[in-house]
Amino acid sequence: MNSNDKNYTKMIDKYVTGKILVTRSSMPEYEEYCEEIRDIWDTRWLTNMGPKHKKLQEDLKNYLDVEQLDLLTNGHMALELTMQALGLTGEVITTPFTFASTTHAIVRNGLTPVFCDIDPDNFTIDTTKLESLITDKTSAIVPVHVYGNICNIEEIQRIADKYGLKVIYDAAHTFGETYKGKGIGSYGDVSCFSFHATKVFNTIEGGAVCFKDPAFGNAIYDLKNFGIHGPEIVESVGANAKMNEFCAAMGICNLRHVDDEINKRRAVVERYHERLDNTEGIRLNKNAPDVKPNYAYLPIIIEPEKFGCDRDKVYSVLAEHNIFARKYFYPLTNTFDCFNGKFDPNDTPIALKISKQVLTLPLYADLEQEQVDLICDIILSCKK
Ligand code: T4K
Structure with missing residues (x-):
């Protein structure tokens, strides 16, 4: 087994880092x-x-x-x-x-x-x-x-x-x-x-x-x-x-493979939809008509009063299982420490609310269906 071998990469992922991160760089051979x-x-x-x-x-x-x-x-x-x-x-x-x-x-x-x-x-x-x-x-x-x-x-x-x-x-x-x-x-x-x-x-x-x-x-x-x-x-x-x-x-090099990259991402996103659509309290990002999408991110909105558990809890439970989703985009930029309270986030109440409910799930071309299923099982296990 050498470092070009796909099984080696999987092994590194499983046994060395043992983590599923929010994304993983796409690379040519x-x-x-x-x-x-x-x-x-x-x-x-x-x-x-x-x-x-x-x-x-x-x-x-x-x-x-x-x-x-x-x-x-x-x-x-x-x-x-x-x-x-x-x-x-x-x-x-x-x-x-x-x-x-x-x-x-x-x-x-x-x-x-x-x-x-x-x-x-x-x-x-x-x-x-x-x-x-x-x-x-x-x-x-x-x-x-x-x-x-x-x-x-x-x-x-x-x-x-x-x-x-x-x-x-x-x-x-x-x-x-x-x-x-x-x-x-x-x-x-x-x-x-x-x-x-x-x-x-x-x-x-x-x-x-x-x-x-x-x-x-x-x-x-x-x-x-x-x-x-x-x-x-x-x-x-x-x-x-x-x-x-x-x-x-x-x-x-990457441009030669980008269509394949996007197709594989689409399959991952579709699996997330199959598993999480129609879950009370969870809303998945939807693609608009007239747009050819690229499946760059998969944000979900977790409404705590309907789901019975909030975004931060789901984030922590996933992290306990070595799955590192991200809270893109929390905190809002108008609350950053570097601005010393210069801006009032209450001027943007919807953004403030969404930033506390959003969780961006792992998404990359070679994320496997069983990994997506594991992520969804853990999320659904948080539902009360
Ligand atoms: N405007 C918007 C709306 C943007 O989202 C961004 C960048 C920009 C402008 C500016 O574009 P750039 O100047 O960056 O070209 C990441 C990216 O660094 C950043 O480019 C991106 N947006 C932002 C949304 O995400 P972090 O701080 O979350 O990155 P980091 O290092 O935590 O990486 C996230 C995950 O990506 C890691 O958990 C694993 C994976 N990863 C990361 C690196 C660095 C890899 O697989 N390979 C890698 O080399 O900002």
Whole structure:
């Protein structure tokens, strides 16, 4: 048995770590990656927009069905540099029901986040509450397609057009999704993707911006490469957020298998539905019509008064069995310690309630049916 043997991996999982984690990185076969990085060794071209970077950029543009795409070091830099490139000022309306990155990108740009509540069914920004938050200082809306659930795109665009606001989608969870037959990255001014190790598609660390305006593309390029346009030409003050060739090579390999990855995830999600749908007090995330989903996450909502036991208890009982679900996204970003009580989470009561009821269950391509069944058996054993 060697480390490439599938049984070895299972054995490691069962006897060494003994844990089922919320996700597990998808990876190509070891040999496939070695083959892909061979020419990096031969050419010693490791970074600075080399051939792997160029290939992945083109391949992703086609796969994601978007007009323009630029690769970056991670999803966070995609958000942070996008806000800078668009020259946002003042206030930005966003959701607190997200990963730290969305809010931090706003704050790190010197902007003020204004938190909008979320829809109780798909957990994205509640567009009925958006307009009342707009002031003469608002410059943009930053909604999140959280868990891959698509925001109310038409209504967000209608409001943005009415008030002259930019729309930047945090599309970290939506790799490969389409809405009304179009790549999800083609909506809004810019969509920011994450290709982190924990995502449906990964480049180890990585991210991308999808956009239409060539001027925005030039601005992002400058920001990701110090504003350098030649050995003696530096046109603007930029940072460094270039994806390196090893990450791009991982992306080239993983892209070959991503459809298979998504299909396997679908089978896992379907099994969860078979086992947990119709359980009083448990609500599973539902896919919307017009959306081709990617099965990125499987959040469930546990209503304690109906289920007879709360989210934290279920989380602990699973952990006692070495199953590590996650409370994505608890705590809300508007309650983070680093903000010292600056924001009032009672302004977003639905998000506050959902953040205390949500549990994101383990989900990855090679999670086996018997493991899903074990997880469901344990959850159901908590019901009173
Ligand atoms: N916007 C949104 C809405 C996001 O969710 C994210 C990232 C971003 C923006 C920013 O994108 P990036 O800058 O990260 O590209 C994880 C990820 O690190 C983060 O990318 C992701 N969202 C967030 C939802 O989840 P943690 O702190 O929960 O990760 P960690 O280290 O606890 O890993 C979770 C599980 O993943 C582990 O239990 C096992 C598995 N794992 C983890 C790593 C690091 C692997 O299988 N392989 C690995 O290499 O944040």
